[in-house]
Amino acid sequence: MEQTQSVATRLWATAVWVVVGFFVLNLLAMIATVVVNSFATRWLGTWLPAGYTTRWYFSAWSEFQLYYVLIVTFQIVGAVVLLSGLLGVPAAYALARREFPGKRIVLLLFLLPILVPPMTYGIPLTTVLYQSPFGGTMWGVILANLVPTVPFVILVMVPFIEQIDPRIEQAARVFGAGTFRLFAHVLVPLLIPGILAALLLVLVRTIAMFELTFLTAGPTSQTLVVALYYSVFAAGVRAGQSIDAMAVIYMATTLIWLLIALRFVNPTQIVTRAKRQNA
């Protein structure tokens, strides 16, 4: 196909790569700005800061009560990961293995929370949560975050379960395993790679989930990304470097998990479903 490359084709290809390069360059420069500024003593009107220091990390740590915020973040994220796994994986199994009346409606039910953006359903959801005892508490935040993550686990897991040979389960049934033992001894070991991938993606998405946490969190249930928002929102109260130090801590917590996740999943899976698993 590519043997007869004309000048126009080559120019076009070059133009495409220039656009990609320009985008990536700006993206990396934007991230680098945050990192450099967090180590800067003073950075006004020059290419690079006057000097470098790590003291902003200590001041950010105490000013923003980051120890407390990090604990809350990991409690919330941990609970969301665990609950969405417990709810999502069995549901995905049922959807992958059974044809039942109304299945299309159930699938639509799980598709909607992923298609509708959080800001749209977040406000009615917050209203409902504030009328329940969960409003403004950590549990309210966890419940709100389950809305996109449970369907996400289901959509990732269904194709993964479908590719497992159902005869393995039939054999287990023949030997007398009930549904619970089938899950514990046969399915979970087989599904571990898929579950791990789905839950790691949930983890990364929940750390970065701003809208739902922002709407539902009270003062004691803020996660890192919400605390970052408030500090940027009130910029001028604190030194910019201090905010950027917090941004770097946030980036580090997200990227560590992203790197771990990328060992198990294809990056495109964060956006699209796992339909090209075997490719």
Add this chain to the structure above:
Amino acid sequence: MSMASAEISPTVVDRVPLRIRLANRGLDGVTLLVVPAALCVVLLFVYPFLYGLFLSFNPREGSLFANYAKFFADAFLYETIAKTLWLALPVTLLNILISVPIAMRVRLIRRQKLLTTILILPITLGTVLVAEGLLNYLGPQGWLNRTLIFVSLIDSPIRLVHNYWGVFLSLVITGFPFTFLLTLSYITGIDPSLEQAAATLGANARQRFARLFLPLLASGLAITFCLSFVQAFSVFPSAVLLGAPAGSTRVISIAAYEAAFEQYDYSLASAIAMIMAAVQLVVVVVVLTGRGFLYRGATTGGKG
């Protein structure tokens, strides 16, 4: 396993236990595993949405439609629709227009993982971090303006933050990777042998794109457009942090947020959220029906 013959006579049906009959229709213990997750989505998504719809028709004061009347009478409120569309539509179009040629090129290379990993960064880091980064990077003393002055493209710094362009660029930074990765997955899903066949029959690159890829991609691109648009339309943190939240980037999310958390008028806030959902739905329906009109003729030749 087939029990279809059990319905020959009513007496036979009576003898089959209910559990078995339900199991034959696909309802057994395994199917029930779907119930907890479905209940969770119904309670936390469907019920709040319906409750919000109900609440929006129960205003603090006035008649059934008082909230909607208030929204469409107050320019400060109804203008948010146009302002949000004015951000979301151009950004989505631009993202799609640059995604398609890039994805067409990237599908040919083997080592896609490095590029996709870099592109996944802004999605993973989220809009708040991108907003904070762009505040510095696009600012009057940021590296972008410095570089542009250094290469003499401009004389004095151009203003890119706290206005329309700040939000626009942040939506490109987070929206382009999303649009691109979706487009790439649709393009790589097209059987390469179709293109080889077209090339063998003498179609050049442009013809192959216009006659083969575009019709096959039409529905995928329409869905990509809808998903990207809906994301961009609900823009919130970057419109506050990078834009002019009282002026040109007072998007509809800001109006809903202010109604809920500054005026504590949950009824009005729900009404605005419902209007937000309605506008998104209208655009999605227009795009999905428009796709049928545009490409109906061309797709017929694809399967033979």
